[in-house]
């Protein structure tokens with residue numbers, strides 16, 4: 001674990017930046033602006049066509065995957081320090097980063113297979 | 116405003132009691148008094164046996180750090196009027212062994228401070244005849260904030276990680292290491308990185324941020340640590356990409 005700490009931290013901070021900068025935009029658009037009719041909601045066909053562009057897929061991949069690692073790092077320390085589960089440190093780390101890793105793999109798989 | 120206030124003080128006299136206890140004194144309330152004045156009033160007028168540290172009375176020496184109503188504070192800069200009419204409770208700083216009453220043992224910090232080599236390191240000193248090492252105001256500004264630390268230990272007492280992992284080098288020591296790393300006259304960054312990039316260095320920190328909140332000198336130790344993490348992580352990436360050529 002010690003050796004890759006810098007990597008985990010880089011993923012954590014990159015994920016935090018993505019979540020802080022981009023999530024609000026998506027939340028406002030899909031959570032408020034479209035359902036409340038402030039902006040006209042894009043059609044399914046339009047969004048589907050957007051998704052055929054590789055850059056958009058890459059964007060979604062980054063948008064989903066990095067914040068998962070941010071969550072994993074935070075949640076790991078929440079369990080580890082917050083709940084004082086020191087003796088389970090390896091298990092917690094494997095579970096947290098494992099979930100982030102699985103989520104990332106799944107995201108990649110789904111994005112890759114969009115027809 | 117009331118004319119008196121109840122001051123509850125943690126007492127620990129190892130020759131008398133095995134556990135710390137509390138003692139309450141009724142002291143006059145004066146608007147211009149800080150908590151340290153109240154403690155001095157107790158010591159001079161009510162109970163000469165009370166022990167605590169102080170020196171400058173002006174937020175410079177860093178020796179009067181204590182917990183006031185649960186928060187680490189410089190007692191010489193904390194006014195009674197911020198709390199009154201509520202009672203005031205003074206305790207020694209958390210996470211350090213208590214020597215007596217409000218006096219804590221700082222040996223652990225002193226040891227860690229020395230480890231991070233908080234002095235200017237040069238590979239080669241130029242002879243005095245060649246004059247001083249000059250620095251521009253901009254170069255000074257890069258580290259000035261970190262140089263304001265008065266070693267008051269409020270940040271350690273506020274840091275839950277230091278409480279859980281006493282081996283953590285801790286906020287002030289890392290901020291002071293960064294103070295020298297950022298100094299244009301210093302060449303010791305690589306030496307310090309060895310100690311700071313250990314698990315007990317920067318990577319123990321989970322960015323709780325309490326250290327920065329309680330710091331009376333606006334040093335922002337949490338900022339220093341995050342800055343240093345970026346340095347550490349960049350070094351790490353470089354060492355992966357160029358395993359043969361890392362400086």
Ligand code: SF4
Nearest residue numbers: 264265267268270330
């Ligand atoms: S960083 Fe701030 S709180 Fe910590 S010892 Fe220095 S002055 Fe005190």
Ligand code: FES
Nearest residue numbers: 171172177179191
């Ligand atoms: S007595 Fe010197 S800082 Fe408070």
